[in-house]
Amino acid sequence: MLGSFLDIxxxxxxxxxxxxxxxxxxxxxxxxxxxxxxxxxLPETCYRLAPxxxxxxxxxxxxxLPKTIIQPNPKLTNKFLNKILNTAIKNQKKNYPKKxxxxxxxxxxxxxxxxxxxxxxxxxxxxxxxxSKLAECxxxxxxxxxxxxxxxxxxxxxxxxxxxxxxxxxxxxxxxxISEIHLGLRDLMIPYKRGKELAEAMKKKHNTKIHNxxxxxHIETILSFSKQFKKQYI
Numbered sequence: 104m105l106g107s108f109l110d111i112x113x114x115x116x117x118x119x120x121x122x123x124x125x126x127x128x129x130x131x132x133x134x135x136x137x138x139x140x141x142x143x144x145l146p147e148t149c150y151r152l153a154p155x156x157x158x159x160x161x162x163x164x165x166x167x168l169p170k171t172i173i174q175p176n177p178k179l180t181n182k183f184l185n186k187i188l189n190t191a192i193k194n195q196k197k198n199y200p201k202k203x204x205x206x207x208x209x210x211x212x213x214x215x216x217x218x219x220x221x222x223x224x225x226x227x228x229x230x231x232x233x234x235s236k237l238a239e240c241x242x243x244x245x246x247x248x249x250x251x252x253x254x255x256x257x258x259x260x261x262x263x264x265x266x267x268x269x270x271x272x273x274x275x276x277x278x279x280x281i282s283e284i285h286l287g288l289r290d291l292m293i294p295y296k297r298g299k300e301l302a303e304a305m306k307k308k309h310n311t312k313i314h315n316x317x318x319x320x321h322i323e324t325i326l327s328f329s330k331q332f333k334k335q336y337i
Contacts, residue, residue: 109322110291114246117148121171123183127190128167133198141205142195142219144168144187144212149325162199166191168211173247175254177238177264184268188215192222205336206279208233209325210293217273227336228279231328232290232321234297235271235304238262245291271301274308282311287324 128147140162145153147170166187174180195204203226208216213233220228234240238261241247251261284305286298305311316324 105320105323106318107289107291107320110245110289110320113148113322114292117170117246119170119173119246119250123171123174123179124169127187128169129190129194130163130165130167131194131198132161132163139205140199140202141207142166142191142216143207144191144209144215144219145207146170146210146212149209149212153329162202164191164194164198166212166215168215172211173241173250175250175256177241177254177256177261181264181267184215188218191215191219195219195223203280205229207231207332209328210321213270214268217270217277218268220277220279221273225277225279226281228277228282229285229332229336230270230283230301230305231285232287232293232298232324233270233284233301234293235301236262236269236297237265238269240293240297241265243294243297271304274304277309279309282309283314284311285314285316285324285328287316287319287321289319290321290324292321 143165145165145167147167150167172180172183203224205227206216206220206225207229209231213230214237238258241261242251242258282305284302286295286302288295302313306313316327319327
């Protein structure tokens with residue numbers, strides 16, 4: 104088992120410093136004969152590595168969160184998240200006004216998937232390596248804690264400016280028919296304790312199925328889920 108090794112390697116090799124892009128990166132595949140409609144919120148690196156054949160099998164809208172989504176100024180992060188969320192809601196209402204939607208959030212994408220799910224009838228809701236509260240996850244992650252620490256801002260500043268993107272607070276406002284959460288117990292990028300907190304709250308409210316990968320970190324859990332997703336959900 105690779106455990107946390109891939110998390111550490113990723114935090115070293117992938118730079119998350121820099122400005123936010125000007126526009127939202129969004130990809131859509133419309134298959135009118137397909138009964139499945141998926142909306143996905145994925146980190147940029149995750150999307151780049153996804154097998155594109157899988158993404159052509161159904162009605163699919165993918166929203167990409169850039170590597171630089173976590174900014175030293177949390178107000179900029181909040182503004183960009185708002186922009187993606189509003190676009191996703193608008194597109195869903197326009198393209199699939201009467202269809203139930205399946206929702207997938209991976210890693211940081213969960214802060215949007217939970218908010219998005221508040222607005223629609225959700226059939227299947229999949230959450231992979233999520234965290235309960237965005238600001239706390241940023242400060243505790245091996246990938247982003249230096250950005251926060253060197254920002255000149257405090258945790259309270261991040262909590263105030265990102266309060267709209269705490270997945271745990273969306274739980275009472277979503278009602279998926281089927282929901283699953285996939286966690287890695289050795290996750291260093293979104294600490295397992297934050298995912299566990301969210302999973303326990305979801306299970307109480309929605310009878311959610313929890314998948315705990317005992318020896319897996321953040322990256323390894325995503326890789327494991329991607330194989331499962333190909334076989335079971337598309």
